[in-house]
Amino acid sequence: xxxxxxxxxxxxxxxxxxxxxxxxxxxxxxxxxxxxxxxxxxxxxxxxxxxxxxxxxxxxxxxxxxxxxxxxxxxxxxxxxxxxxxxxxxxxxxxxxxxxxxxxxxxxxxxxxxxxxxxxxxxxxxxxxxxxxxxxxxxxxxxxxxxxxxxxxxxxxxxxxxxxxxxxxxxxxxxxxxxxxxxxxx
Amino acid sequence: xxxxxxxxxxxxxxxxxxxxxxxxxxxxxxxxxxxxxxxxxxxxxxxxxxxxxxxxxxxxxxxxxxxxxxxxxxxxxxxxxxxxxxxxxxxxxxxxxxxxxxxxxxxxxxxxxxxxxxxxxxxxxxxxxxxxxxxxxxxxxxxxxxxxxxxxxxxxxxxxxxxxxxxxxxxxxxxxxxxxxxxxxxxxxxxxxxxxxxxxxxxxxxxxxxxxxxxxxxxxxxxxxxxxxxxxxxxxxxxxxxxxxxxxxxxxxxxxxxxxxxxxxxxxxxxxxxxxxxxxxxxxxxxxxxxxxxxxxxxxxxxxxxxxxxxxxxxxxxxxxxxxxxxxxxxxxxxxxxxxxxxxxxxxxxxxxxxxxxxxxxxxxxxxxxxxxxxxxxxxxxxxxxxxxxxxxxxxxxxxxxxxxxxxxxxxxxxxxxxxxxxxxxxxxxxxxxxxxxxxxxxxxxxxxxxxxxxxxxxxxxxxxxxxxxxxxxxxxxxxxxxxxxxxxxxxxxxxxxxxxxxxxxxxxxxxxxxxxxxxxxxxxxxxxxxxxxxxxxxxxxxxxxxxxx
Ligand SMILES: Cc1cc2nc3c(=O)[nH]c(=O)nc-3n(C[C@H](O)[C@H](O)[C@H](O)COP(=O)(O)OP(=O)(O)OC[C@H]3O[C@@H](n4cnc5c(N)ncnc54)[C@H](O)[C@@H]3O)c2cc1C
Numbered sequence: 001x002x003x004x005x006x007x008x009x010x011x012x013x014x015x016x017x018x019x020x021x022x023x024x025x026x027x028x029x030x031x032x033x034x035x036x037x038x039x040x041x042x043x044x045x046x047x048x049x050x051x052x053x054x055x056x057x058x059x060x061x062x063x064x065x066x067x068x069x070x071x072x073x074x075x076x077x078x079x080x081x082x083x084x085x086x087x088x089x090x091x092x093x094x095x096x097x098x099x100x101x102x103x104x105x106x107x108x109x110x111x112x113x114x115x116x117x118x119x120x121x122x123x124x125x126x127x128x129x130x131x132x133x134x135x136x137x138x139x140x141x142x143x144x145x146x147x148x149x150x151x152x153x154x155x156x157x158x159x160x161x162x163x164x165x166x167x168x169x170x171x172x173x174x175x176x177x178x179x180x181x182x183x184x185x186x
Numbered sequence: 187x188x189x190x191x192x193x194x195x196x197x198x199x200x201x202x203x204x205x206x207x208x209x210x211x212x213x214x215x216x217x218x219x220x221x222x223x224x225x226x227x228x229x230x231x232x233x234x235x236x237x238x239x240x241x242x243x244x245x246x247x248x249x250x251x252x253x254x255x256x257x258x259x260x261x262x263x264x265x266x267x268x269x270x271x272x273x274x275x276x277x278x279x280x281x282x283x284x285x286x287x288x289x290x291x292x293x294x295x296x297x298x299x300x301x302x303x304x305x306x307x308x309x310x311x312x313x314x315x316x317x318x319x320x321x322x323x324x325x326x327x328x329x330x331x332x333x334x335x336x337x338x339x340x341x342x343x344x345x346x347x348x349x350x351x352x353x354x355x356x357x358x359x360x361x362x363x364x365x366x367x368x369x370x371x372x373x374x375x376x377x378x379x380x381x382x383x384x385x386x387x388x389x390x391x392x393x394x395x396x397x398x399x400x401x402x403x404x405x406x407x408x409x410x411x412x413x414x415x416x417x418x419x420x421x422x423x424x425x426x427x428x429x430x431x432x433x434x435x436x437x438x439x440x441x442x443x444x445x446x447x448x449x450x451x452x453x454x455x456x457x458x459x460x461x462x463x464x465x466x467x468x469x470x471x472x473x474x475x476x477x478x479x480x481x482x483x484x485x486x487x488x489x490x491x492x493x494x495x496x497x498x499x500x501x502x503x504x505x506x507x508x509x510x511x512x513x514x515x516x517x518x519x520x521x522x523x524x525x526x527x528x529x530x531x532x533x534x535x536x537x538x539x540x541x542x543x544x545x546x547x548x549x550x551x552x553x554x555x556x557x558x559x560x561x562x563x564x565x566x567x568x569x570x571x572x573x574x575x576x577x578x579x580x581x582x583x584x585x586x587x588x589x590x591x592x593x594x595x596x597x598x599x600x601x602x603x604x605x606x607x608x609x610x611x612x613x614x615x616x617x618x619x620x621x622x623x624x625x626x627x628x629x630x631x632x633x634x635x636x637x638x639x640x641x642x643x644x645x646x647x648x649x650x651x652x653x654x655x656x657x658x659x660x661x662x663x664x665x666x667x668x669x670x671x672x673x674x675x676x677x678x679x680x681x682x683x684x685x686x687x688x689x690x691x692x693x694x695x696x697x698x699x700x701x702x703x704x705x706x707x708x709x710x711x712x713x714x715x716x717x718x719x720x721x722x723x724x725x726x727x728x729x730x731x732x733x734x735x736x
Contacts (some may be wrong), residue, residue, distance in 0.1 A: 058237035129526035130236035162353035172330035173340035183316030184275035
């Protein structure tokens, strides 16, 4: 049975994790998943849920578990830090600095689940840095927030990149004295 | 009766080790079959696109291990399709290295002088040419000027890019759609095909068994063209001689999986893995300093701001390739472009107060992405990588349809390796932080361990059977007729980009393989010209080949 509410809270937890990795500005004033600690779009606005759900990425089957485990860690974190419980959204309900502290624990090299959380962090980055759920030329034309923050140059009319100006055009250092005629180290 | 297919030579993998041997043996008249696990893409298939399923994921294999992750090619042409085509010869001292074994690692019969004519053959084939300063992209220019300002030399590297065709788009990692990059798809492989070699893409070799005739049976699965996690069938081919050229991350795994039926493998199979001592640092360059300190500008507005423009690494500093320095303290530094994705994930924020590779400060660093300059270190590691028991198929358990999987390589850098990284990091800082030009931080190892695009040595040549899997003719000890000609045969880190040395060794291995085929009754000639017919470099290797073939 589809469970729209469960889906929504699952996505909110995943978005809150992705927003901890690459933060952005709130979509609307009531946005709870995005903490709103950075100007411009972050991983969430860049399409992290679409990237995570894409069949190509391979993460889709794990997402329910990841969101549930994240909330379980948040429940524990709340107890350990004397924070009030939040039955509905234990992770989403944390402040940004609290999310950062918890995510920091999960990503620490010695954490037993590190590989899982590092994977989620990598896919969050990929949404932001590459918009891997879209053709790059389309993503740029649509104002993809991550590629815009990077300043990734737009392609030419045929959708390909070319940089006709590319060189300062002169010798800028002395070459190593032991360079052979092929240009290799002697 | 179900007839099994037969061939004279079965080659696993179509990168440097596979393509070069395929060409020479087919040209000499042998029946050659190449099995390649990846797809076969042509120029027009090489996309400028990060979308999952475009060539940026189709042609790659990224295997996350325990403490070491390996990025390599996964397509016909192998690593040559994704590589940056920077092609220096290895410095002389490399061949004299002792590494962790306390004696010379390389076979006594090989040094730089011996390899020189074999390098020449590869240079003629691709071809490889020196780069001129007026073709150096902005990023290489800034690196060169920074080297000079800090009292260092810097060299434009020899390269297998035809700059007359290059658009400096910097998509070469996804395959070059302008044919500027001289991948194996443009030389050895078409020449092998024209001599009747057969190349089968989407065929992943699993294991090898022995035949009563003295030959071998090679077992493969066929792979779905989009979802590489799916096997669509399986089969086997019998061959008189088998050449393993599946790359360092895969060749030892195939041998490990074959051991139960083939018999004991040499101790060195799956051991002595080297990441070529690789390390990356990312600098965020102060644009005004480029103008003030280095006297450089692109135009009125931009001094540098050109991270995206160019074609991979073009300028390197070789000041620390000094034979007199102690082992593990020699390295080269090379300017590099890494597209968004791994490069952006692993870069760390200099002076961060919070987390260094993610979080708000990282996002601010990403805003300056156009002013990034990445420096690639190739140093002398300690061959400390070891492959654990093989996964059920291939060389990893795949997570994604393409690109991403988890392998069994374990790497714990020794004090020697760590020292090499430390002194090279300090050199990068000295060059790039000089007079406040930038702030630099190494990539983090916290996410996926150390990483390499230059895996080497897990099945190496050598004179000592205890520490080398192959003799100096690349034949697997105790298993006559099985040869290894890929990066895994190289004994240790090279302090420079390795593809040219891998290729030269593959060229050098061919006469020995011809000899093995003749012993098995196959009538094979040796002495084909360069793939385009050029014969100039052939003269240099004729005497060496005669010494092997009689
Ligand atoms: C991004 C990047 C940039 C690089 N840039 C440079 C550079 O500028 N200069 C340089 O010198 N080097 C560079 N390299 C490294 C270079 O590409 C490798 O050193 C070189 O390709 C190794 O050659 P090889 O023959 O060992 O294996 P590969 O070229 O990796 O070929 C192995 C082939 O075997 C196939 N294979 C694997 N397993 C199986 C199986 N079970 N069955 C069938 N086929 C299989 C693979 O798909 C692959 O096609 C770069 C590498 C990368 C990833």
